[in-house]
Amino acid sequence: MKTEISIKINDKFKAEYAKGYPLISKEALEDPEVIATEGSILKLVDKQGHFLAKGYYGRQNKGYGWVLTNTESETIDQTFIEQKLAAAISRRHAFFTNKETTAFRIFNGEGDGFGGLIIDYYDGFYLLSWYSEGMYTFKDQVIAALQNVVDCKGIYQKKRFDTKGQYIEEDDFVAGERGEFPLVVKENGVNFAVYLNDGAMTGIFLDQRDVRNVIKQKYAKGKTVLNTFSYTGAFSVVAALGGATNTTSVDLAKRSSSKTIEQFSVNGLDFESQDILVMDVFNYFKYAKRKEMKFDLVILDPPSFARSKKYTFSTSKDYTNLMKEAIALTEKNGVIVASTNSASFGMKKFKGFVDKAFKELGGKYSIVEEFTLPSDFRVRKEFKEGDYLKVLFVKLS
Structure with a gap:
C-alpha cells in the first residue's frame, strides 16, 4: 500500500x-x-x-x-490503472483498425487520466515513457494492467527523469519479445524506420502526423523544399513522396544524415537526389543568403531550446528572428510551415511571433492552415498547457 x-x-x-x-x-x-x-x-x-x-x-x-x-473513495491501484488504459484504447479503436497507420499514441498522460505516463504503439510493440520518479513507482502495476488490456508483442520503456530532478533519457526492454530494429511502421501509407532501443527518441515524432500528411497531399508537388532542424528527415520524405522537385534537409546532429538516408531508403526513394546537410541551421541561413537561394516551402520545427557552438535558441525569445531568416529564403507566394512544441505559451502568442517578423520586414502574409495535436494525443479542456503543439502554414504575399 x-x-x-x-x-x-x-x-x-x-x-x-x-x-x-x-x-x-x-x-x-x-x-x-x-x-x-x-x-x-x-x-x-x-x-x-x-x-x-x-x-x-x-x-x-x-x-x-x-x-x-475527484472521488475520495477511489483507490489508486492496478484495477484503477487498467480502467484508464481500457478507456484510452477504446477511444483509439479506429487507429488499431487502420492498416495505413501503425504507429500512434494510445495513452497521453493527464489527457487520459494519469499525468506523467505516455504510451505509444509501434506495430504491436508498446513504448512506455515515465516522466517522474513518482510515476515510475507505478511501473509494475502499469505493465501488468497493459498486458491484461492488450495483446503486446513486446514492451519497451524510456525514463525521462532522474533522482535529482534533472531531465534524462534512457531506454530499456521491459517484457514480451525483443523487437528487431529498425522496425518499419506506417503513417498514412508512408514508411518510417523506428528504434525503441536506441536512446531518447525513436526516429519519428508522432504528434506531427497530420502536418506531414497535408504537406504530402497539398503543398509538395512541384515545389522546392527546405526542412530545417530536420532530425531524421520525415518532413523531407513526405514532401518527396508528394512530388517535390527537390528537398534540402539541415540538422546539426551528425546522426541526422544516416537517419535521413534510412528514411528515404525505406520508402524506395533515391536519397542521392536529395540534399542532406549536417550543419548549424543558422550557418545554413547565412550560406543560402549568400548564394541567393530561395525555396517554395520552408519548414521550421525547432526544439524549444537548442545550443550550438555559436548560437543559443529559445522558442519564446528567438522564434521571431527565426521566422525572419526563413522569410528571406522563401519565394513570393511560397509557404512557411512554422511549428513549435513549446508548452510555455499558446497559439495567440505564437501567431504574434509570426506577425512581428513580417511587420519588422515590411512583408505581407496570410495563415492558410493551422494545426494542434492529432486526436490520439488527447488533451483536457481544463489543462490547456497539455495542447502544446502549434503549427501554422504561412503563405507569403
Whole structure:
C-alpha cells in the first residue's frame, strides 16, 4: 500500500481542482515544502479539511504531481490503472483498425487520466515513457494492467527523469519479445524506420502526423523544399513522396544524415537526389543568403531550446528572428510551415511571433492552415498547457 498524505490547497486554486484541473502545482499549495516520498498518494483538501481530489506525488518540471480522481473513495491501484488504459484504447479503436497507420499514441498522460505516463504503439510493440520518479513507482502495476488490456508483442520503456530532478533519457526492454530494429511502421501509407532501443527518441515524432500528411497531399508537388532542424528527415520524405522537385534537409546532429538516408531508403526513394546537410541551421541561413537561394516551402520545427557552438535558441525569445531568416529564403507566394512544441505559451502568442517578423520586414502574409495535436494525443479542456503543439502554414504575399 502506498502512503497517503493530506495536503492543503489555497483558496485561489480550490475551485480549479473541483472543476478537474489535473496538475498539482507549487503555487496551489498552502505549504509548498511538501514532505513526501515519490509515488505517495496525495489527498488534496481545502483549509477546512474538505476533500477536493486525490493524486500522486511525482516531481517533474511541470509540478509536484498529478490529480487522478475527484472521488475520495477511489483507490489508486492496478484495477484503477487498467480502467484508464481500457478507456484510452477504446477511444483509439479506429487507429488499431487502420492498416495505413501503425504507429500512434494510445495513452497521453493527464489527457487520459494519469499525468506523467505516455504510451505509444509501434506495430504491436508498446513504448512506455515515465516522466517522474513518482510515476515510475507505478511501473509494475502499469505493465501488468497493459498486458491484461492488450495483446503486446513486446514492451519497451524510456525514463525521462532522474533522482535529482534533472531531465534524462534512457531506454530499456521491459517484457514480451525483443523487437528487431529498425522496425518499419506506417503513417498514412508512408514508411518510417523506428528504434525503441536506441536512446531518447525513436526516429519519428508522432504528434506531427497530420502536418506531414497535408504537406504530402497539398503543398509538395512541384515545389522546392527546405526542412530545417530536420532530425531524421520525415518532413523531407513526405514532401518527396508528394512530388517535390527537390528537398534540402539541415540538422546539426551528425546522426541526422544516416537517419535521413534510412528514411528515404525505406520508402524506395533515391536519397542521392536529395540534399542532406549536417550543419548549424543558422550557418545554413547565412550560406543560402549568400548564394541567393530561395525555396517554395520552408519548414521550421525547432526544439524549444537548442545550443550550438555559436548560437543559443529559445522558442519564446528567438522564434521571431527565426521566422525572419526563413522569410528571406522563401519565394513570393511560397509557404512557411512554422511549428513549435513549446508548452510555455499558446497559439495567440505564437501567431504574434509570426506577425512581428513580417511587420519588422515590411512583408505581407496570410495563415492558410493551422494545426494542434492529432486526436490520439488527447488533451483536457481544463489543462490547456497539455495542447502544446502549434503549427501554422504561412503563405507569403
